[in-house]
Amino acid sequence: MPVYKNEKAKGDKKWWFQFYTGEIKNGVRERITKRGFRTKKDAERAMIEAQAALQKGEYIEPTKKLFQDYLQEWIKTKRNLGEQTLELYDSYLRTHIIPALGKIPLFKISAHDIELFLDSLHEKGLAAATIKRIFSVVNAALNAAAMKDIIPKNVANKVEKPQASRRRELVVWDPEFASDFLVKTKQASRHWIAAYLAIMTGMRQGEILGLRWSDIDFENRNITIQQTVTRKRKIKPGAKNKSSVRNIAISPETVEALREHRKLIIQDRWKHKQNYQDNDLVVCTHFGGPVTQRGIQKMWSSFLKKTGAPKITFHDLRHTHASLLIKQGVHIKVISERLGHSSVSITMDTYGHLMPNMQQEAAAGLDALIKTEKAATKNY
Template identity: 35%
Template structure:
């Protein structure tokens, strides 16, 4: 295989024979626009090398918008959870397509992508975490574009997303958590708050918890599903990861509260009669239907004000549970298992602010042990 060179005006071009197509017609590839013959020769040799190795791909005329929509419909919808799919589509429609949608996927450059990220951060003031989500969507999609042989390389692998800044986790102390629970003991969502503080379960895991998942005799609850809010309504789903499916031990106080809650719930069933929609949920509204997370958060914020404790997010109840357990001397591995983290390093990274105090206590205990031995 060799190239044929030709000068047209001030520019050089080359042509390479590609053999014949299925109909027996001769196939050629011509590339032009080179300033010198040497430049054309270098490009020609590179093309021939790619052809010999089977690495050559014809330039793709597909735009980013065309590709990302094809990918999301054929792949994203199959592998993503409904809520995640909706979130990704929102980001694609609001941010990615308006900025990069008309660019051909073959013409995307690292500089172009970096400019897009910088604009989102510096001009539109979106968080680094949010822009990293955009990057993750695009990088994953374009990995598939490479596998589908639409493009040679994934340009999003060549660009670094913005660096995350460490966030300070807000938590309640043991006293604040106790004060809050005492304040809301007579409230309708008390059992939700109690489980959040005592187990570290996520909001969706608590709202998706069924009585069938509770073993009150042996003092455990099993995380097997979550409740998610989507545009199509509330939806029960399996936990995201294998580690999220877990068995959590609960103390007698929580067991007694669950038993009491179930008695009250059975009374509600009798009052509602045939109008009760039984999903076997531990936490539900008076008619048995799942709790809408928006209503729960509104109630949570109101209860915070009334109880006089520091303002935190609902998810921070999970952080509070972990922090308190670590401060009480529980092994990080146990805390990690209760939270459903995939690795203990995730737990240690999240709650590194607790570690210095633990080390201080450990040093003190070691010193005391040494002194005790010396006294003997």
Template identity: 40%
Template sequence: MPIYEYIKKGKTHYKYAFEVKNHDGSRKTIKESGFARKTDCKIAEAIARADWEKGNHINPSTLSFGEYITEWLKNKKDIGDKTRHTNNGHIKNHIVPAIGGIALQKLSFEDIEFLVAEMKKKILPNGKKLADGTIRKVFNLVQTALRAAVKRELILKNPIDKLDKGSKPKPSKPKYDYWSVQEVNDFFGRLEHRLKVLFILAIYTGMRRGEILRLRWKDINFQTRQIRISKSKTDAGERSITTSNFVIKTLTDHFNQVLEDKNKYNDNYIDNQFVVCNHLGIPISSSNFHKFWTRKLEATGARKIRFHDLRHTCASLMFSAGVHPKVVQEMLGHSSIKVTLDMYSHMMPNMQADAATVMENLLNNTVQEDENPPEKE
């Protein structure tokens, strides 16, 4: 094996070097040094050979961070096209201009601090500053890429690990908006649409948009009033929720409407058993859903919120009605009650006051009873 021993600052180190032949016939040497143990050097050399044979070799000693993160993202498999496009934009517009020319192995936590500082003072063409959420996403992208570099042994340590907690972009607190009881009633009072059931399910059950659009008739038990919700990436898992008679009646009316459409359009009807679909049985496209939701808001004159905020509306209404947080957690499908409490604690401002009142009434009544013992005969 082409492993070589050398002395540096009085200590023994190891390096590897081997020659390869490019497709054009030229030759190059792949090498890396600085290993404290011979075993580590052998492992790294074997990985380098395997990477070269796959056409993926990266020579860390000459690689800039900009080159590395671009190549890393190019070969990353577990992301969608939209995310990849967004991340490429972050690399081009923010990362490369600030720290792209620094050698990967020489990247320091000071360089990461510089990147964050540059993003914070950047002014966009529209005159606005870069959003805190964008800064956080760019930081996370760099952090993930560096973790991968450590895993591939291209660098020994992740420089971000040396950053003080205060130097890292703080995640912005998510904003939750929701309708009041009056706003919900006004919305339904003005809504005229064959897919009214879609909005009924969102507000009365707290189901996510994707859960509603995936819902099939086989998932509904009309006798027990239960709806089985299939598992998705963000769910705690497959779950069943028990809903109200009103929701079941709405679903029954909608089912009859679907049967009429099926009989009317006959061979042209595509029966995929979706609850939410158009006259021909075709489900609503998620890509066009925002426009659909916006049109309904405009048609009813309702205050503009996101469709996902209907889920928050459901949570708000349940809490205001005194529903226990554990029940809310199970109904919404959160992974734990901690998630529910962290998200919606601001919706429960009166819970402590109510608890205090309960304790006062309980204990005061007990004290009064003790202060007035029954008279002895």
């Protein structure tokens, strides 16, 4: 067996193999060589696999490209993904994947490498759902490499896929708490209107940041969602999906809150004049530019600290809006339309547990329709 041991190699990766392919190119017999095996058995096993692949016409010449270089090329091909999804992928690559796996040659990356990587993510304290998404990016990248015959197989398929933990219990505020919170924070930030709109409309954070004055029909008390602001402060036409481009009816008090906030925006326009960027945004900087999502999160953290309120995310205000509608007995289809869900089933899956009394009310209502006790004697 043409398996060799490199006596001069330091460490344990000193076994390698070499065999001739049977082909002659430019007068030279072609051969396949692969190094870096920990044991003789590993080298022999890999050589047998390579010989079998060569015989079947499935052998792929090892590439020297590093995993990080391949990932940068691969991410550029994902043009079909939404802009926010691409931003998330890019964040995972820069923050987690490339620092841990980037320097490994693409052809040498192993299932063990990926398992160690997943362990490191757990040690960082990342949420199970986040680890699952990061693994999905690695898996998709390697799967694409295998399909394009850049590597012989996707080694991630040998790794036990991380499981997302059970969906965390939704934290929602009751009407009294939400009212008190909004009163206490109203003068704390120029962007208070963002929190108010989240509670009163159920809009997503990006939708609130992208809302324009021209999207508000004050007379008919209606908001039209037509654009969003991304994590990179880019104004993007449209919304998360087709269902997210929608109309939302607003209350008379919401109209008044928006009119009061508009006075602040008019003052900014007058004060900064030529330096003002007129994007027509409801939530904007002093100079009219888009507000970063990070800026809203910073404001939100200060609100929680100021009021001593339980720690919840800004996105949880959207859940609070849904719970307030449920308490009023609003039909689930109407709630789904206001939230911009693609189907009522998503709304039910998310908020069905907030409707514990609906079954009891439905059963009790049957008593009003069906009477089994004799009210009078009738002859038939």
